[in-house]
Amino acid sequence: MRDEFRDWLTAHWDAELTLQEWRERLADSGWARPSWPSQWYGRDLPAWSEQLVADELGAAGAVGPPLGSGMWLAAPTILEHGDNELKQRVLRPTMTGERSWCQLFSEPGAGSDLAGLTTRAERDGDEWVVNGQKVWSTSAHYADFGMLLARTDRDAPKHAGITYFVLPMHQPGVEARPLRQMNGYASFNEVFLTDARVPDANRVGAPGAGWKVALTTLAHERSFGAVRRPRLERGTGRVVDEAATEADHFFETYRWYPQRAGRVDLVVDLARRVGRADDPVVRQRIAALLSLQRAQEWTARRAAAARALGRPPGPEGSLGKLGASRVARAAAEVHAMLAGAHGTLAGRDGLLDGIVTEVLVSVPAQSIAGGTDEVQHNIIGERVLGLPKEPAP
Numbered sequence: 001m002r003d004e005f006r007d008w009l010t011a012h013w014d015a016e017l018t019l020q021e022w023r024e025r026l027a028d029s030g031w032a033r034p035s036w037p038s039q040w041y042g043r044d045l046p047a048w049s050e051q052l053v054a055d056e057l058g059a060a061g062a063v064g065p066p067l068g069s070g071m072w073l074a075a076p077t078i079l080e081h082g083d084n085e086l087k088q089r090v091l092r093p094t095m096t097g098e099r100s101w102c103q104l105f106s107e108p109g110a111g112s113d114l115a116g117l118t119t120r121a122e123r124d125g126d127e128w129v130v131n132g133q134k135v136w137s138t139s140a141h142y143a144d145f146g147m148l149l150a151r152t153d154r155d156a157p158k159h160a161g162i163t164y165f166v167l168p169m170h171q172p173g174v175e176a177r178p179l180r181q182m183n184g185y186a187s188f189n190e191v192f193l194t195d196a197r198v199p200d201a202n203r204v205g206a207p208g209a210g211w212k213v214a215l216t217t218l219a220h221e222r223s224f225g226a227v228r229r230p231r232l233e234r235g236t237g238r239v240v241d242e243a244a245t246e247a248d249h250f251f252e253t254y255r256w257y258p259q260r261a262g263r264v265d266l267v268v269d270l271a272r273r274v275g276r277a278d279d280p281v282v283r284q285r286i287a288a289l290l291s292l293q294r295a296q297e298w299t300a301r302r303a304a305a306a307r308a309l310g311r312p313p314g315p316e317g318s319l320g321k322l323g324a325s326r327v328a329r330a331a332a333e334v335h336a337m338l339a340g341a342h343g344t345l346a347g348r349d350g351l352l353d354g355i356v357t358e359v360l361v362s363v364p365a366q367s368i369a370g371g372t373d374e375v376q377h378n379i380i381g382e383r384v385l386g387l388p389k390e391p392a393p
């Protein structure tokens with residue numbers, strides 16, 4: 001397979017195309033997502049083919065499909081639950097990067113209890129009219145499409161009255177207001193929906209079946225790890241330049257995500273800088289942190305190996321997420337111990353140009369995003385350990 005892809009790449013890679021032209025070529029060849037069905041821009045290959053193609057693209061200095069929730073969450077969800085007309089309309093522009101996405105699930109009163117959401121959609125001929133408010137919506141200030149969950153039947157039990165839509169974001173009824181976080185960044189938004197319109201043709205799955213569809217999106221969300229920059233350093237030409245600009249724009253939203261993960265990579269150097277590297281208590285704490293991180297990495301690799309073998313995202317996703325939270329919190333404690341009062345200084349006054357302080361005020365997000373630690377504990381208790389379900393009111 002590697003040989004076949006290399007041959008294709010040698011014959012078709014052209015650095016002077018536009019980024020979109022190149023991605024169209026990649027999508028139409030089936031190599032952009034080789035594990036997808038051949039009918040939908042794939043090649044029916046096993047899941048491990050994805051990594052092989054990514055490695056070969058990187059080695060050749062070529063560019064892959066776009067980053068972001070479109071390819072990671074929306075496309076696999078639509079592939080599984082959407083009808084053919086919707087797949088026809090949205091998969092290709094998502095793969096070429098012409099359309100970007102955001103996730104409109106959480107609301108002020110519905111995060112962990114997502115099924116309690118109150119944004120409603122009412123049928124009006126061939127369209128639905130949407131009213132309500134979403135929050136925490138990452139990248140909604142520029143996204144073209146939103147993965148929207150809305151209540152379409154108020155009389156049905158809460159999980160049964162929800163429908164999943166592809167909401168066109170650029171319309172008068174959709175207003176995204178960025179929220180400023182305590183670390184100074186503004187990567188997510190409140191989204192106000194006032195008589196926003198969505199065609200019935202943009203419904204994913206049957207009316208009332210949205211919960212099942214949302215579980216597919218959430219399973220994919222829990223299973224992907226850190227967001228990595230594409231390896232573009234080996235490439236040159238127009239495609240690569242445009243991809244680098246696209247990556248800069250994309251990563252603007254995620255600039256603080258490494259800090260949110262705890263920056264374990266900085267602690268040894270920081271201990272030396274502040275003259276504490278010989279302190280036995282400090283050494284013990286750092287050793288415990290590095291051991292925890294190593295164990296977490298191996299768990300994540302086990303999850304990745306299961307995915308590469310084509311198994312659906314499973315409980316390792318929840319374990320990995322919980323592990324990442326523990327590492328981040330342990331790292332923040334070590335940073336705080338080393339920084340002392342300096343840990344309260346932001347910007348250039350702070351240690352490592354303020355990065356240490358940024359770690360301290362970003363780490364809490366790790367335990368919230370994509371489902372809180374407590375909710376992960378519930379999932380592990382119920383689905384992995386088979387404990388009785390928590391009592392529902």
Ligand SMILES: Cc1cc2nc3c(=O)[nH]c(=O)nc-3n(C[C@H](O)[C@H](O)[C@H](O)COP(=O)(O)OP(=O)(O)OC[C@H]3O[C@@H](n4cnc5c(N)ncnc54)[C@H](O)[C@@H]3O)c2cc1C
Nearest residue numbers: 103104105106111112136137138365368369370371372374
């Ligand atoms: C950086 C970041 C990016 C995000 N991006 C998006 C996005 O793009 N789109 C989107 O839709 N959402 C997004 N979210 C929202 C995220 O999914 C929610 O914040 C999360 O699901 C928690 O919901 P909540 O904030 O309403 O907290 P709540 O559900 O109100 O929880 C409050 C507290 O109660 C605890 N709790 C709640 N229920 C239980 C229970 N059953 N058992 C035990 N404890 C419980 C929680 O663990 C938490 O400590 C993002 C969040 C963050 C931090």
